[in-house]
Amino acid sequence: MNTGTRSTTPLIRLSGITRSYGRGAAEFQALKGIDLDVDEGEFVAVMGPSGSGKSTAMNILGCLDSPTAGSYEFQGVHVERMTRDQRALLRRHFLGFVFQGFNLLSRTTALENVELPLIYRGEPAASRHAAARAALKQVGLDGWEDHTPNELSGGQQQRVAIARAIVTGPKVLLADEPTGNLDTHNSQEIMELIAGLNRERGITVLMVTHEPDMAVYAKRVVRFVDGRVDSDHRQEVSA
Amino acid sequence: MLWNTLLLAMRAIRRNLMRSFLTILGVVIGVAAVITMVTLGNGATRSVADQIASMGSNLLMVRPGQRFGPGSDEAAKFKAADVEAIRNQITGAAAVAPVANSSATVVYQARNWSTMVTGSSNDYFSAAGWELVAGRGFTDAEERAGKAVCVIGSTVRDNLFGAQNPVGAEIRISQFACEVIGLLKSKGQSAMGSDQDDTVVMPLRTVQRRLSGSQDINMLMVSASSTDAVDAIKAQLEKLLRERRKIGENEDDNFRVMDTRQLAETLTGTTRILTMLLGAVAAVSLLVGGIGIMNIMLVSVTERTREIGIRLAIGALEREVLLQFLIEAVVLSSLGGVIGIILAAAASIALSGIMNIGYLFDPTINLLSFLFSAAIGVVFGYFPARRAAQLDPIEALRHE
């Protein structure tokens, strides 16, 4: 893709991103030079075989991990030159992350889990509670506020995680196999939920998925093979 | 930020009640043990010091022989002339009392009691710190003539007279009848644990003639007019007695002058060593408590590393995460410390009551053991968390 002639800066621009694990002879390159532009409002499905570097790329996009080389611009700002704290603030204000394994705080109620990012944003208690309740309602967990993760099903836990990711009103939602641990029925519902966030609130979504069934919700599919982008095409959303 | 972090710390404590409880317990046990031991030890030291003070202040005791205490060696006893010489030649002495002891059985009507009879002068009461609750002391005439009059201690009164007023009564001591003219105020146990009130005091002459049958004086008590005078009097006494006992330049003293301060130092020194020993044993339990805290904290690091990863992924700053863990550790350790201090106070008061020693609050040991336990909590709560918070979020999240 020729990015040089674009007039507007994309929301996200990866250029020549590499990520190596290990050192010396044991060195292994999980990403071998990724170029990718994502515009605001897009819904991108990231597909590809296991071990092709999808998660590695998502973690770098989510500022949870740093690339070995290459540049990552977020709204035209170079993330790879940021300090740890600046990256934390970027996560806090612009990014929401949904993991395959939910990553909720155990022994902590759904409401408190969803409130957590708002506490770090210094939101006062009243508006924090209201926002968290609204987010839980949006993911269909009305009435489950006081339940802890071990009292919730997998699908419900992932909803809590999504509520936590969107409660701050992020620009980008990054989801790494959000339905990977769920059955078909729950998967469909989670996908509807994510597609709705993209459609109605204009949140940019990047989502890793194995299943073609899930990819049909996306407007664009990027295929990773062996640490590189193998194909990148737009599609009509069927739903 | 501080307020929010406090909120997060409180939530974390509530979430991990069992762990929080165990952490607190470790601190509580350690702090309570150390404070209780040291407080009891201090109380014992204080009691000993008080008992010595009850022997009379600024008191010097002169005994023949080098060894102190009963069963002294064969050095010559003192004579009445020694007492006269001291009275006339030593400046700064408020009272000089010769003491001759003899054990005897005292009888009143059908009751008898064996006790220690002390022969001395009126000065004995002021020098040894005795007060009279009833009756009077000796007159000069009684002392000179060696009259059969006596002042009795409260233990003797209890055993012979019960609650009855003994003054004016006639008791039998060995073979002779003796009028009770006074009753001493109770002093309780001595520093060595004997009952000071188990005593009968008579004029020196009476004891020498009727009980011991010799002119010997076992001990001299000299009380100084002020604390400052004690050392000077001691030096004068030593010089005078060396002359009178004809001790050559190179010979050692065959008598010993001991003052109450010295005695207090010797005895409280012993209890102080005991206190230190007890404190050391208790410190071990504080250490064990500390290791317990350390264990709990380290075991929880696995779970907490993932938690830290989640917090970082959500957008927490490293310092916010650290502050939260620091607050958590400080709150738990302080809570444990405070409970430990309260528990120690309760235990010390109860035990000092049972052991019959004074309760003495020691702010230093309270503060020290509190700070120590807090430091353990903080160090072991904080440093593992710091390591985790410095990881990339994804690494912390991957931690299993």
Ligand SMILES: Nc1ncnc2c1ncn2[C@@H]1O[C@H](COP(=O)(O)OP(=O)(O)O)[C@@H](O)[C@H]1O
């Ligand atoms: N922390 C790591 N240490 C070493 N190798 C890793 C690590 N994480 C991922 N890899 C390797 O990088 C490659 C890409 O992994 P990943 O991005 O998780 O793939 P995907 O998500 O596409 O299945 C894999 O070969 C994996 O073994």
Ligand SMILES: [Mg+2]
């Ligand atoms: Mg993956």
